[in-house]
Amino acid sequence: MINAHVGGHWQRIRMTPKLEPSVGDYEARTADGTAYRIRFxxxxxxxxxxxxGLAQMWKVEIEIRPGxxxxxxxxxxxxPADRGMNCIWKPHLSPSEGMTIGDKVFRSPAIVLEDAARLAALIPDLDHMEKNRIIPHVMxxxxxxxALLYGCSDYTEKGHVYYELTPVPRSLPDNADQLVMKFYFMEWKKCPSVTRDLRPVxxxxxxxxxxxxxxxxxxPELRELETYASHTYAWAFDRWKDVTWQQFELNGTQVxxxxxxxxxxxxxxxGQENVxxxxxxxxxxxxxxxxxxxYGYYLWGRNRGRPDWMDKALLALEFxxxxxxxxxxxxxxxxxGEDQSWxxxxxxxxxxxxxxxxxxxxxxxxSSxxxxxxxxxxxxxxxxRRILDYVEAYVNRLLTLQSENGSFPSWVRPVSGEVSPYLQESPECSLHLMLLCLWNEIRPNRTVLQAAERTASFISERILLTGRWEDFETYWSCASQWEGKQHGExxxxxxxxxxxxFGMYWTAEGFKELYRATSNPVYLNEGERVLAELSLYxxxxxxxxxxxxxxxGFGVMNSDDEWNDARQSLFALTYFDYYALTGNWSYRARGAWAMKASFYMMYCPENPVVKRMFEKVHPxxxxxxxxxxxENYNHHDGTAVDGIGEFTIFDWGNGAAAASLAELLFRPDNDKEDSFE
Known part of the structure; x- marks a missing residue:
């Protein structure tokens, strides 16, 4: 079936098989002389x-020769999809009729279906699209x-952020007599007991x-990225310091x-420093x-002989x-305070x-x-020692809040213990899994480790198997709730x-750390399953x-459209750690490029295209x-002009990226670290 936008509205055009033998060859011709052909x-x-496990693979071509x-x-x-198969993943949601998945979210594009015996995926041909995108692609x-759909059409943003089909008639270029789109359809055999494992895709x-x-x-050689860290700290601690660096007294202590x-x-x-x-x-x-x-500028200070950076970092620890x-x-x-006074x-x-x-x-x-x-x-x-006392008090209270199924609530009133109804069972629990494993590393404790394993079981059964990667950002950030997007639905x-x-990242980290704590290969396997889904962004x-x-670089969620998002500097470390555990070279490459992408959006001479864009918007x-x-690109929060935003967040952009780079370059040797009991 072909849905064609003709004369201002969509028409359904039935395709007929061609006579010559082929795996699949269908065609149709409309009254205006336009010919449509689909070839498998x-x-x-x-x-x-x-x-x-790959069982079958097709290259599908859609050809349109206009009249x-x-x-x-x-x-x-x-x-039409096989009635026995369920859709388990797609890169973007289209909650309302007329919406689509636009190619502005084709990062690692795929639509995935499965049944008990098979996993199948539609994967756009990015190599073809890179050179032959005459009209934006949609799927x-x-x-x-x-049903699965693939084709081409202009589209516009709707809300924050979806895509609505808005076809615009256009002539083909002089050197093109047809429009061609291509994608793959792959099918794998799978074990009936395995559900929602996206690793083959x-x-x-x-x-x-x-x-x-x-x-x-x-x-990229990671050392080549050091220049970006130099720009970061010169900007925050020298050139913009009267705006960025904040130092004051709290409870009689400098922070x-x-x-x-x-x-x-x-x-x-x-003159607008305080606006x-x-x-x-x-x-x-x-x-x-x-x-x-x-943590990052302490490491950089120690390795560059900058005790002033280390002193600043200690003030952040005090805070x-x-x-x-x-x-x-x-x-x-x-x-x-209201007068901007600390x-x-x-x-x-x-x-x-x-x-x-x-x-x-x-x-x-x-808190975790x-x-x-x-x-x-x-x-x-x-x-x-104050660190251990502080964390121990928190961990002890946290353990009292764990449910029988291993989950933790997301929001709690400190005194009454009242639990919020929001995200009572969510992948936010994986952050507590991370903390419990780290606490057990420093203070081995069987009770803590057992609590961590209960949380891991909850995540495997209630989150990973359903793809329910909901967290606070999903609903209470810029891409917020509306009629077509509701918490838990x-x-x-x-x-x-x-x-x-974010939930995928926390979970991949949590399973990795639990594997390190227990040597149980089940946890490493679960972690790699999660990492595969994260990789689709x-x-x-x-x-x-x-x-x-x-x-x-990375995107954020299936209802927003950022590229090069700042979270990628965290993800880079996770991929490097999984590479160290498995020897999988693709993890090493993914991590290195995620680290490099963490600096793509910095204003500096090393990024000439971005630099020119900045200077056009901020002369x-x-x-x-x-x-x-x-913090990212293609983020439509209402303030960006020509793709360039108006703000920066040190603890999410440049400062965070520099911290991750420091971890990769200067992973501390615990036998040689500073010790202050």
Missing amino acids: NSIQDSGKLKLP SSNVVAGVQAEF DYVQDRH EQALWALYGGPRMEVVGL GGVVFIVKATQKPGL WREPKSLWNQAWFCSLRSA ALQAPQTDGLFPGYYEA DRGQWIMSPPRRPPGHADFVHLPD WTCCWLLKWYRDLKRD LDRRSGLYNQCT QQLWEPPYFPVPTLG HFDEADYGFHM
Whole structure:
């Protein structure tokens, strides 16, 4: 079936088989003389891809030869899916009729279905598309018709962020008499007892696109990225220091950190230094963690002979330890007073990006992430007994909040213990798994390890098998809830959950650490399953319709459209760790390119295309602003101009990326670290 946009509306055109023998060859011709053809070519020898279990592989070609007008608008070929197979993954959701998956989210594009015996995937031919994209490509799976669609059409953004088909009639270029789109359809044999294992699809995408690009181009030498760290710290600690670096007294103790968010217009000397986009604040939260960034500039300071950076990092450690505990629980957000004075500031239990009415609930994942970094500080940098006491109080309270099934709530009132109804069973639990494993590493404890294993069982059974990767960012950030996107509910047109990559990252980390703690290969296997799904959000090519580099970067979720998102600097470390455990070279390459992509959006001479884009939008920028860093690209929050945003977040962009690079370059030798009991 072909759905063609003709005369201002969609028409369904039935295809008929051609007479000559072939695996599958169908055609149709409409009254205006336009010819449509769909050809299925069986690929008999796919051995060079080295894909275990691959049973069948087809190359599907869709050809359109327009009539005398030489005009094409929208075309979608529709393929009925086997009634016994269920859709288990697609890269983007299209909750309302008329929506689609646009090629602006074709990072590692695939639509995946399975039944008890088979796994199948539709995978666009990115090599063909890279050179032959005349009209934007689109694809989708629609549950009520149980159909796969692939074709071409213009589309526009709808909400934050979906894509709506908006076909625009256009003539083909003079050198083209037809429009051709290509994709693969692959089918694997699988064990009936294995459900929702996306590794074969991830491996196929790597073999087709990632490997040839990331290995032929060559792995970036991590040392070459040091220049970006230099820009980062010169910007934050020297050139913009009067805006970015915040130091004040809290409870009689000097504390410090780089402020949460600054705008381009706050450049020193322009008179708007104290005009804030959001409340002036310091965070230790699952996204924006000043303690993580400080871990990085402590390492850089130690290795570059910069004791001033190390001193600043110690002030950030003090800030984290000053958060007051209530039976172990503590806030993660300190906001300056109305006059922008830290002296009149206050702690707030849950930072913004929370459900309504939750300011006085503690967001447990924020606390566990902060405690993970406290323990890394203790293990790698500074043996301060206060760290252990602080974390121990929190872990003891956390264990009392674990449910019988191994899960933890997300938001809790510290005194009453009231549990929020939101995300009571979610992949946010994997952050606690990470913490419990790290605590057990430093203070071996059988009870803690058993609690970690219960959490791992919950994640395997209730999250991994259903793809329910919901977390706070999925619903309470810029891509928020609306009628077609509700917490805990399946997407109505696909039957899939809204999902975010953060939960996948925490879970891959948690299983990895539990494997290290127990040597149980089941946990490593589960971790690799999660890592495969996370990999479907990695950018395996350089789309010609994006002006910035993209190879190796990451997207965020299946209801938003960012590329090169700052989280990739965290993911880089995870891939390197899995490479160390498995020897899988693709993990090493993915990690290296994710690390490189973490600096793509920095304003500096090393990024000439991005630099020119910055200067077009912010003409006041010059060498004093080298290091200013966007958190991602293609993020439509209403403030970006020509793809360039107005703000930077040190603890999520440049400072966070520099911290991950420090971990890769200077992994501490625990026999030679500083020790301060």
